[in-house]
Amino acid sequence: MDDGYLVLMDARGRRHWVPPADGVVRVDGLGAVDATRIRASVGRRIEIGGRPFLVLRPSLEDALGSLEREAQTIGAKDIGALLLRIGAGPGARVLEAGTGSGSLTMALAHAVGPAGALVSCDLRREAIDVARRNVERAGLAGRVDFRVADVRKGVPDRDLDAIVLDIPDPWAAVPAAWDALRPCGHLATFSPNMEQVKETAKALRAKPFVGVRTIEVIEREMEVRDVGVRPSHAALGHTGYLTFARKVLDTF
Numbered sequence: 001m002d003d004g005y006l007v008l009m010d011a012r013g014r015r016h017w018v019p020p021a022d023g024v025v026r027v028d029g030l031g032a033v034d035a036t037r038i039r040a041s042v043g044r045r046i047e048i049g050g051r052p053f054l055v056l057r058p059s060l061e062d063a064l065g066s067l068e069r070e071a072q073t074i075g076a077k078d079i080g081a082l083l084l085r086i087g088a089g090p091g092a093r094v095l096e097a098g099t100g101s102g103s104l105t106m107a108l109a110h111a112v113g114p115a116g117a118l119v120s121c122d123l124r125r126e127a128i129d130v131a132r133r134n135v136e137r138a139g140l141a142g143r144v145d146f147r148v149a150d151v152r153k154g155v156p157d158r159d160l161d162a163i164v165l166d167i168p169d170p171w172a173a174v175p176a177a178w179d180a181l182r183p184c185g186h187l188a189t190f191s192p193n194m195e196q197v198k199e200t201a202k203a204l205r206a207k208p209f210v211g212v213r214t215i216e217v218i219e220r221e222m223e224v225r226d227v228g229v230r231p232s233h234a235a236l237g238h239t240g241y242l243t244f245a246r247k248v249l250d251t252f
C-alpha cells in the first residue's frame with residue numbers, strides 16, 4: 001500500500017483518499033487540494049481550508065473500511081479468521097466467488113502476495129468493475145485475475161490451494177470446488193443464514209472432505225479510558241457463518 005493513495009484523516013476519524021499524483025488533485029469531500037504538499041507530509045498534521053488533517057499511508061483495513069460498495073461485503077473480523085484457516089499466504093493459489101465489491105478480494109490479494117495467484121469470479125460484470133476499482137485503489141492491481149463466470153458450472157483451474165465461496169448457494173459449487181482443489185486444499189464458505197450452512201455441510205459430507213466445521217466470529221470493541229473501561233455499547237451485529245473443509249482423496 002506504499003506506492004499510491006494517501007489518506008487525510010480529520011479529527012473525527014473521517015478519511016479522505018488522495019490519489020497517487022502530484023500537483024492539484026480532486027479529493028472527495030474536500031475538493032481541489034495540493035497533492036504535492038500532502039505527499040511531503042506523511043505522518044504529519046497539515047491544514048487544508050483551515051481544518052487540521054493527519055496524512056496517513058492507508059492500511060489494508062482503511063481500504064476495506066472505505067471501499068466502493070455494490071454488494072454486502074465480508075468485513076475485517078471474518079476476513080482475519082478466514083485467511084488463517086485457509087492458509088492464505090505468500091505464493092498461494094486461491095480462487096474466490098463471488099467477487100462482489102472486492103472486500104475479500106483485496107485481503108486475499110494482499111495475503112498471497114506477488115508470487116501468488118488469485119482468481120476472482122462473479123456472475124456480474126458490474127460487480128467486477130467495482131471490485132477492480134477497489135483493488136486498484138488498494139495498490140493491489142495486477143494480482144487478481146477477474147473473470148465473469150458461474151462457479152457452480154465448473155472451475156477450469158486445477159491444484160488450487162484454497163477456494164472461498166461467498167455466493168447465495170455455495171453447496172451448488174462444492175463438486176466443482178473439489179475438482180479444482182489440490183489434495184489437502186482448503187474450501188471455505190461465508191453464509192449469513194443457518195439454512196445455507198446446513199445445505200453446504202450436506203454437500204461437503206457427500207464428497208471426500210475432512211475437517212468440516214462452522215464458526216461464527218464475535219468481536220467486541222472495548223472503550224478504554226481513565227475511568228470506566230468496559231465493552232462498547234455498540235450492538236453485536238450478525239454478519240455470517242464461516243464453514244471450512246479440506247479436500248482429501250480417501251475417507252475412512
Ligand SMILES: C[S@@+](CC[C@H](N)C(=O)[O-])C[C@H]1O[C@@H](n2cnc3c(N)ncnc32)[C@H](O)[C@@H]1O
Nearest residue numbers: 074098100101102103104122123150151166167
Ligand atoms: C455478497 S456478494 C460477495 C461479496 C464479497 N465477498 C466481498 O467481500 O465484497 C455475492 C456475489 O456473488 C455473486 N454470485 C452469485 N452467485 C454466483 C455464482 N454462481 N458464481 C459467481 N458469482 C456469483 C453475486 O453476483 C454477488 O456479486
